[in-house]
Amino acid sequence: MYYFDWPLFWKYLWPATALADPLIRNGLLVTIVVSVVAQAMGVILGLFAALGKMSRLPPLRWISDAYIWYFRGTPLLVQMALLFFGLGVTHIYDFPDIHFGILSISGAIQAGTMALGINEGAYMAEIVRAGIEAIDVGQMEAAKSLGMSYAMAMRRIVLPQALKVIIPPLGNEFNNMMKTTSIMQVISAGELFYAYTQINARVFKPFELFIAASLYYLALTTIWSYIQSRIESGLGERKSTIKTVGMFERLFAKGGH
Amino acid sequence: MTSLVAPRHDVGSNVVVKFIHVNKYFADLHVLQDVNLEVHKNEVVVLIGPSGSGKSTLLRSINHLETINSGYIYVYGRMIGYYEKHGKLHEESEKNIARQRAEIGMVFQRFNLFPHLTALENIIEAPVNVRKTPRDQAVADGERLLERVGLSDKRDQYPRQLSGGQQQRVAIARALAMKPGLMLFDEPTSALDPEMIGEVLDVMKELAGEMTMLVVSHEMGFARAVADRILFMDEGKIIEDTTPEELFINPKEERTKAFLSKILH
Numbered sequence: 001m002y003y004f005d006w007p008l009f010w011k012y013l014w015p016a017t018a019l020a021d022p023l024i025r026n027g028l029l030v031t032i033v034v035s036v037v038a039q040a041m042g043v044i045l046g047l048f049a050a051l052g053k054m055s056r057l058p059p060l061r062w063i064s065d066a067y068i069w070y071f072r073g074t075p076l077l078v079q080m081a082l083l084f085f086g087l088g089v090t091h092i093y094d095f096p097d098i099h100f101g102i103l104s105i106s107g108a109i110q111a112g113t114m115a116l117g118i119n120e121g122a123y124m125a126e127i128v129r130a131g132i133e134a135i136d137v138g139q140m141e142a143a144k145s146l147g148m149s150y151a152m153a154m155r156r157i158v159l160p161q162a163l164k165v166i167i168p169p170l171g172n173e174f175n176n177m178m179k180t181t182s183i184m185q186v187i188s189a190g191e192l193f194y195a196y197t198q199i200n201a202r203v204f205k206p207f208e209l210f211i212a213a214s215l216y217y218l219a220l221t222t223i224w225s226y227i228q229s230r231i232e233s234g235l236g237e238r239k240s241t242i243k244t245v246g247m248f249e250r251l252f253a254k255g256g257h
Numbered sequence: 258m259t260s261l262v263a264p265r266h267d268v269g270s271n272v273v274v275k276f277i278h279v280n281k282y283f284a285d286l287h288v289l290q291d292v293n294l295e296v297h298k299n300e301v302v303v304l305i306g307p308s309g310s311g312k313s314t315l316l317r318s319i320n321h322l323e324t325i326n327s328g329y330i331y332v333y334g335r336m337i338g339y340y341e342k343h344g345k346l347h348e349e350s351e352k353n354i355a356r357q358r359a360e361i362g363m364v365f366q367r368f369n370l371f372p373h374l375t376a377l378e379n380i381i382e383a384p385v386n387v388r389k390t391p392r393d394q395a396v397a398d399g400e401r402l403l404e405r406v407g408l409s410d411k412r413d414q415y416p417r418q419l420s421g422g423q424q425q426r427v428a429i430a431r432a433l434a435m436k437p438g439l440m441l442f443d444e445p446t447s448a449l450d451p452e453m454i455g456e457v458l459d460v461m462k463e464l465a466g467e468m469t470m471l472v473v474s475h476e477m478g479f480a481r482a483v484a485d486r487i488l489f490m491d492e493g494k495i496i497e498d499t500t501p502e503e504l505f506i507n508p509k510e511e512r513t514k515a516f517l518s519k520i521l522h
Contacts, residue, residue, distance in 0.1 A: 141322055142369035142428075146383035146435060147359025149351055156386060160373050 002207070009208040012199065013215060027195030028216065034113050034191060035178045041117025042177075043170065046124025051154070053129055064125065071122035077183050079119055084111035084187045112184035112191075120177060127169045131162035164235055171228035178220050192216055225250050271298040272334075273439055273469040274319060279328030281314060281493075288314050289325065290493040298438075301470045303480040303501075306490035307516060312473045315490070316441050319471065320361045321354050332361060332439065359387055362432030366444040368424040370416040376403065376427045377412045380434045388435065395434075402430040406460050422453030426460055433464075440464065442472040475520055481505070489513045 011017045012024070019025045052064030071079065084107070087093045095107025135158050143153035182193035196213040200206050229247040274296040281289040288311045296302050304312040317323040318330060321338035330337045337357055339346040349357070371379050380399040384390040390398070403409050406426040416424050425445060432440060442461065446454040458479045464470065465483040474480070480487055481501045489497040489504065489512075496510050505521075508514045 136367075136369070138365060138367055138369035139371065142363075142365060142371070144355070145320055145322065145358055145361070145363035145365075146431070147355050147387040148383065149355045152386060156382070157371055161371075 005205050005208050008203065008205055009212060012196070012209055013212040018212070018216075021195075021199070023190075023195040023198055024192070026190055027192040030109060030190055031178065031181050031192040031220070034109065034116065034181050034184070034189075035174065038113050038116035038120055038181070039170075039174050039177050041113070042120025042124045042173070043128075045118065045121025046126075046128045049121055049125035050128035050132060053125065054132070068122045068125050071119050076115065076119045076180065077186065080112060080115035080183065080187060083115045083118075084108060087111075106190065108184065108187045108189035109191075112181070112187055112189040116177065116181065116184075120173065123173060124170070127166055127173070128162070130169075131166035132158060134165045135161050167235060168228075168232055171224075171231065175221050175224055175228070178224065179217055182217070222251065272296070273298050273300075273332065274471065275329075275331040276315075277329040277331075279315075279318070279325050279330060281311075281318065281323065281325045288493050289318070292328070292493075292495060294488070294495065294498075296469060296471060299466060299469055300485045301465045301472065301483050302486045302488060303484040304471065304473045304488045304490060305475055305480070305516070305520075306488075306496075310490040311493040312488075312490045313443055316443050316471055316473050319439075319441055320358045320363055321349075322363075324348070332357065355387075359383070359435055360437055360439070362435060362437035362440040364425070364428050364432055364440065364442045364445045366448050368416070368421070368428045368448070370424055370428055370431070372416050375413045375415055376408065376419070376430075379416070379427055380431045383431070384434050399430070399434060402433055403427075405433075405463075406430045407456070420453060421449045422456045425449065425453075425457045429457070429460055429464075437468065439469045440471070442470065442474065444473050444475075446474065446476055477505075477521060489516065491516070 012021075019028070049064045049067055052060040053068070055061055055064075084095065088095055088107075095111050097107055098105045098110065132154075139157050139161065140150075140153055143157040144150075148156070181191050184191050185194040185197055188194060193213055196209050200209045203209075225247050229250065272295050274294065276292045276294040279289050279292040280287070290311075292311075292315060294315075304315065306312050314323050318325050319332060319337065324338065329339075335357065336346075338349055338354060340349050340353075341347075370376075371382065374382060377396065377399050380402055381390075381392070381395040384395040384398065385392055400409065400412065403412055406429060408423060408426055408430075411419060411423060411427070416427070419427065429445075445461070446457050449457065454476065458476060461470070461472070461479070462483050472479075472484075484501050487497075487499060487501050487504045488495050489508075489510070491512050497504065497508065497513050499509075504513070505517070508517060
């Protein structure tokens with residue numbers, strides 16, 4: 001019969017006591033910040049990859065296709081290990097710690113964030129492309145007929161409309177991103193799951209500790225689902241064609257990631 | 258493109274649009290067959306013909322929304338979409354094509370207003386961003402244009418809040434905001450409910466005489482009232498090029514007669 005260590009469980013679940021531990025406090029912060037930065041990288045890379053994929057110039061299409069093919073077709077964990085250990089051992093880039101005053105960003109966090117962002121870009125590319133292709137071709141034609149260049153028409157006419165199509169799946173991607181940051185644990189980046197594994201290394205209570213860790217991720221994704229449904233209902237008010245999904249429908253829906 | 262030297266178009270004459278032996282294919286389909294055409298300054302030319310006859314393609318090739326496979330198209334004496342170098346034609350740079358399009362207004366069947374912008378914002382978008390007109394001036398011009406199409410009260414409405422007829426009038430104002438000397442209308446009333454056709458045609462009638470207009474339309478009342486010429490197209494060719502009176506009273510070709518009997522009940 002396993003003895004469940006309730007006091008330890010509560011200590012590492014209850015925010016007041018759990019966040020008193022600097023490992024967990026920093027871990028939570030790293031998870032949130034890395035998620036946001038990696039997702040932003042993913043959106044930017046995805047935008048360029050999507051535009052490249054739709055380009056008239058074959059080399060741009062080839063580069064985009066190869067990027068999407070590789071990063072969607074290989075495991076993120078392998079990509080991350082390749083980036084961190086691979087670039088380190090070849091001295092292409094050693095991932096030294098970066099210091100901003102009191103803030104220091106470890107090489108592992110840099111490598112992890114980059115791997116997450118580059119990987120995410122390959123998925124975002126398809127989302128952005130679908131968003132652009134959802135916009136009637138007449139919009140581009142009208143913009144061109146007024147003397148706009150392709151780039152100006154894209155920036156001022158097509159993308160602002162595509163954004164409304166892109167935002168719902170983008171929110172889902174971010175939800176997924178927050179969970180996926182946990183694989184940075186394997187390169188010892190100090191995110192939330194790494195913090196719990198460090199504590200576990202000291203006390204060896206994996207059952208209690210990892211339930212607590214999982215509930216922190218659940219809290220993050222639940223809070224985000226709430227924010228997301230608010231954003232989307234705001235969009236829905238302005239543009240009636242977007243079907244908004246309520247928070248509970250989102251949380252308990254079948255399928256998805 | 259052919260490698261022939263482009264015939265020089267006589268600059269200084271009043272020819273606004275000129276087609277010389279223009280051909281276009283969609284895969285195996287020969288949609289424009291050796292089209293020759295001259296449209297003069299301030300002329301109103303209406304193109305009619307059965308669907309698939311190439312009239313929209315002809316219109317869209319004038320501002321290079323459609324490329325052509327051979328021949329030459331000139332607007333104001335300048336070749337559209339291509340330039341000539343060492344006796345060969347090359348497609349113009351995007352920047353130059355955009356500059357040429359800025360001088361040519363276009364109105365589409367499905368309006369194609371920008372749904373994320375208000376009526377006024379739709380109108381000032383190109384003057385402000387393409388022409389770099391100061392915003393205040395663009396707004397003043399835009400308001401005058403809205404007044405002209407009878408929609409001053411719709412200034413801050415979004416396209417989805419407007420009826421089809423109102424949307425098309427805003428679309429006309431948007432095209433006019435670039436002060437084009439040439440306007441292309443691609444079936445401007447075909448997507449409208451019957452009761453809204455009149456308000457759009459009225460705006461177009463107002464413009465007749467002020468600028469050169471090419472209109473793809475089956476509105477025979479409009480053609481009779483304002484067209485200087487009617488072109489009847491079939492199977493990628495201009496079959497008849499005549500005045501409205503001639504066409505209605507005395508069509509020469511059997512195909513024209515057959516088509517007219519279908520649209521004039």
